[in-house]
Amino acid sequence: MTSVNFISQAKLEGLDSQEKLDFILKEVRKGQILVLEKGLTPEEQTKLIEMTMEKINEKFAGIEMESYVNEKPTLLEKIFGRKKVRLTIIGPADKIKTIYKDKDIIKAVIK
């Protein structure tokens, strides 16, 4: 059975960046699908891809990850040139597959 875990912003904010990525990858490798209330930054997503690549083997093919970015950044986000990532869904590639995505909708199937 596959479980979908919703992870609160408070839980994620209690972890530093590396701890957050370690936690995510550990859960995903156990077969869990995670919905993060506060999404990963592009830098964190890139680091997660690197860490995932190091773990890929015959039993673990990688991850499926989708996120939204805030298309209407706040003034501060505009000043610092960053777009806030609103939400991220991450799961093992053999259990979740994105079938459609645009800037407002993510449709995914869980196998």
Added chain:
Amino acid sequence: MAMKFSFIAFSIFSHVNSHVKDDFNCARIHLRYRGEYFLTTLKLFDKTYINGYHVLNEMGIFSKLSDWLKSIFGKRHVRIGIYGPPNAGKTTLANRIAQDWSGGIVGEVSEIPHETRKVQKKGGIIIKDGKASLRIDIVDTPGIATKVDFHEFMEYGLDEEEAKKRAKEATEGVIEAIKWLDNIDAVILLMDSTKNPFTQVNITILGNLEARELPVIIAANKIDLDGSTPATLKSAFPQHEVIPISALTGANIDLLYKAMLRKFRRK
């Protein structure tokens, strides 16, 4: 205006040069304007001479001066990374650029995903448009992906051992491609215009480039194929310049070169 600034810069260097003695170890500075060297080499400083150089160097004066000159004259030698998901046509584009401007190819292409599993480089390519020119090093990177499944390669006829070896190399290639982001000046982000552009790989790469403030051009590739919708890419990423191209046939490739000259000469 540019001529005026170049004259001032020349004067500054001439003044420094007047203090140089013959027995100095030299640092060399090449000051170029419109492809010509104003000063071919300039003997400036010596460790034994002074202290002035070290003081100025530690103050970052020369680095600031260099940045200032680049901002005036434009950067004319840039290392351009070609990034994108697997099978977007990155190596085909790298080969097209190399063939158009210097001859030769950068790498082999294949229908099997992750054909490029190591970064491939070709340097010293000069692209031109009228009087404008830009010297570039092309860095063709392995496709970035969030998953690599060796079973997928077996569908292309590879046996299991070959497929597993390819998968292992592909994962290493993804890591190498990401690490190379630290060593490039500008990016051509290649997307397949026959596919949905809202993929996580596209969004992640773009987010990284924006955070690093690297200049980027999105090339909507494969416009020669049925089902190509480059307009979808333009509406998906309105804040970026999107150039529809076919790296395979060369369609619109001149527009990409013009955009590179316009966007990448000034960093």
